[in-house]
Amino acid sequence: MTQIKYMLLVSRQGKVRLMRWYSAYDSKGKSKISRELATMVLARKAKMCNILEYQDHKVVYKRYASLYFICGISSDSDNELLTLEVIHRYVEAMDSYFNNVCELDIIFNFTKAYEILNEVLVCDGSMTETSKQAILRSVMTMDSLETSDSLDQVLS
């Protein structure tokens, strides 16, 4: 089992597009981590190892197109390869939802990106759902509830 401390989505331009913290960090710590990791990961070449040591923990990252998915995990108890799988699952779910996801989709639909992430990882950073179909079903249900709620508001 792996418990992620945080997940960041950083563009190749060094912009943080999404961040979710599963462990307690103060705002200073959060901005330090996101700033330092963005610089460290961006400077790494494609063939370099996707796992690196940072502060008191490990960082696992994977690049998909122009986005880097960066996860902080505990050095002793978490599994790096499993973390890579979690990232991949999340990307696959987004890819199916947005039909070939790109950075622009995440920028303009960041709430959806967070909703999908909430279906993949629970609040302590452990994986809650592995089935892509189940993840998408939940998000679609939320979408239809949202639409119906909006219409209800208009109609009332």
Next chain:
Amino acid sequence: MTTGLSLDEGKVIEGRPKALRDKVLIVFSNKVFNREEILFEVFGVEDNAGKQVHRGVDWTTKYYTVTIDVYVDSFSNLEDWTNEFCDPDFDELRDVIAGWIIVLPFSGNIEEETKALSRLVNNATSEDFFTAILATELNVGKNERAFLEYNVLAGAVELVHNELDSDGELKEVNGVDRVKEIIDTCDWHPRLLRTAHLESETGMESACTGISLAQIMGSLREARTKYMAMDPGLDREEFANEMANELSKLL
């Protein structure tokens, strides 16, 4: 002391309001021979007799349209150009650009280029604008290339080249397409953006459906009348869901 609000809902910098960043600077090395082609591919503008400013260029993505000015410049010596661009005299230009793109070939000894680009990375990059280097040629030794990549990438300046990391798994786009993607994801000021939603609010027809806001509002009113006439229950809820889905597609 600075007081008051600027046009940008931010602070007034040195007595002048912060301008909206709606200009893109593209700079070509004199060694680039397909300048017209690149300019046309990226911005859809023609390089008429070395025209330096192309005003009112519409940049459209599936989410928004923004009107920008494209500034075109060229250099024979990158170091001279970099020194000039980093000079405080050019603060005003750096304050209004949404990003810069340098197009140049790298071949042989690139020590001078690397040095100039490092200076550029240290002095003319900001979170406020995008930065990219489009390499039309990357014919250098492994060490030089690694050093160049390290220097520019650490400063979040992208080195874009047609041959770089063309890995299918990454679904990565390269070359001119990546430059376009970088411009797509630029953080444009909301006042510059024209979104499909805003256009429908102002009564313009949706590009995708060709249905005007008036027609959508008409459908909504009809749906409401029918909904109110129905008995409360599952059928009414089902109808509401159906209409919601239909209308959301139109919006």
